[in-house]
Amino acid sequence: MQISVLGSTGSIGVQTLEVIENLNRNGYNIKIKALSANKNISLLQKQIEKFNPECVCVCDVSKANELKNILPGIQILSGNEGLICIARQKVNIIVNAIVGFDGMLPTFEAICAKNDVALANKESLVIAGQLIMQEAKKNNVRIIPIDSEHSAILQSMQEYTTDDIEKIYLTASGGPFHKIKNLANVTLEQALKHPTWSMGQKISIDSATMINKGFEIFEACCFFDLPQEKVNVLVHAQSLIHSMVQFKDGCIIAQLGPSDMRLPIQYALTYPKRVKNDFKRLDFNLCNLFEFDKPNESLLGIELCRQAINIGGTMPAALCIANDIAVRKFLNKEFAFLDIYKFIKYVMSRHDVILNYSIEDVLELKNQIENLNYEV
Numbered sequence: 224m225q226i227s228v229l230g231s232t233g234s235i236g237v238q239t240l241e242v243i244e245n246l247n248r249n250g251y252n253i254k255i256k257a258l259s260a261n262k263n264i265s266l267l268q269k270q271i272e273k274f275n276p277e278c279v280c281v282c283d284v285s286k287a288n289e290l291k292n293i294l295p296g297i298q299i300l301s302g303n304e305g306l307i308c309i310a311r312q313k314v315n316i317i318v319n320a321i322v323g324f325d326g327m328l329p330t331f332e333a334i335c336a337k338n339d340v341a342l343a344n345k346e347s348l349v350i351a352g353q354l355i356m357q358e359a360k361k362n363n364v365r366i367i368p369i370d371s372e373h374s375a376i377l378q379s380m381q382e383y384t385t386d387d388i389e390k391i392y393l394t395a396s397g398g399p400f401h402k403i404k405n406l407a408n409v410t411l412e413q414a415l416k417h418p419t420w421s422m423g424q425k426i427s428i429d430s431a432t433m434i435n436k437g438f439e440i441f442e443a444c445c446f447f448d449l450p451q452e453k454v455n456v457l458v459h460a461q462s463l464i465h466s467m468v469q470f471k472d473g474c475i476i477a478q479l480g481p482s483d484m485r486l487p488i489q490y491a492l493t494y495p496k497r498v499k500n501d502f503k504r505l506d507f508n509l510c511n512l513f514e515f516d517k518p519n520e521s522l523l524g525i526e527l528c529r530q531a532i533n534i535g536g537t538m539p540a541a542l543c544i545a546n547d548i549a550v551r552k553f554l555n556k557e558f559a560f561l562d563i564y565k566f567i568k569y570v571m572s573r574h575d576v577i578l579n580y581s582i583e584d585v586l587e588l589k590n591q592i593e594n595l596n597y598e599v
């Protein structure tokens with residue numbers, strides 16, 4: 224079996240390689256065809272030495288040149304063209320663990336090349352879900368979710384179909400600000416401290432704003448072909464129930480497990496098989512009660528995403544691009560926490576929606592929004 228891992232130096236990428244090593248110890252024979260990183264060539268170099276891929280892509284061109292000097296024996300691609308080239312190479316599964324907008328085109332290209340995709344980059348679906356799901360259907364390829372909630376839904380679905388679903392409960396930890404009403408002065412350091420998961424910086428901020436949960440509503444609509452009205456958010460701060468499906472007869476199936484992304488990653492790679500591992504197990508002695516709560520309405524992430532999903536077309540893409548920019552500015556301390564929502568609202572209010580959009584339309588939209596003149 225051959226797998227390529229895009230974004231191999233990130234939180235999901237590193238855990239994916241760990242899962243692959245574990246699967247190889249348990250009877251699998253997975254060969255890594257390609258890896259990619261943006262800038263972190265020192266970690267990528269270690270991964271190359273360990274997994275011996277046929278080629279790699281370093282998106283940052285100067286870092287790619289640096290690596291070429293260190294490792295002359297391996298094919299090193301660069302830029303978005305390099306990523307697309309890897310996405311098109313035939314493999315059994317491409318894991319897309321790139322963060323943000325730049326993950327979208329590799330997902331699309333992988334599907335056009337008839338590669339199955341294990342998808343962590345949820346932005347792909349928010350930006351171009353309609354096109355990606357159509358193309359997957361047309362090419363008969365599978366897109367398997369890595370996101371824990373969607374993996375939970377997939378695992379709960381068993382042999383049932385969309386018609387059997389009454390509603391979905393997407394569980395949410397609530398992020399670090401679930402109990403905080405006044406968000407004007409929250410700091411970057413507080414926002415980065417996720418209570419239950421250890422993740423990359425961007426998704427940590429998306430969890431603090433609840434934009435992440437809003438994205439996941441859209442992701443669920445795409446994966447399971449559901450209207451957003453059927454996707455409910457339930458705060459479950461313990462992060463042990465990863466989501467639940469309520470069927471039309473009123474019965475509910477939930478998926479539980481420790482807060483460990485290696486579990487949904489492994490499931491995406493072995494789907495629908497279960498394979499032994501020695502990752503930590505859930506200890507019921509430490510939790511005798513499951514707690515639920517409503518989302519904090521001062522965190523506007525879910526509301527803004529629901530508005531964008533209702534409008535449809537390119538509006539979710541506009542929101543996602545605006546969010547990428549706003550989070551980057553918040554991480555650089557150019558934006559305060561609430562400026563993230565302000566900027567998204569500003570972009571959404573100026574956006575002329577294209578209902579039947581193309582990939583070129585969303586690429587162009589990215590340029591437009593990047594070049595907006597906006598003063599905080």
Ligand code: NDP
Nearest residue numbers: 230232233234235260261262263321322325343344422423
């Ligand atoms: P990280 O920031 O930890 O890693 C991102 C990866 O993408 C790194 O390999 C990084 O390279 C690479 N990268 C960054 N920018 C670019 C770019 N412009 N072009 C190409 N590659 C780039 O992110 P996470 O692993 O946390 O998240 C990855 C995706 O998975 C996100 O979409 C996130 O929403 C989703 N996800 C993450 C979860 C988690 O637990 N972390 C859970 C569920 C979903 P470099 O290291 O060189 O910067």
Ligand code: MG
Nearest residue numbers: 370371372439
């Ligand atoms: Mg999630």
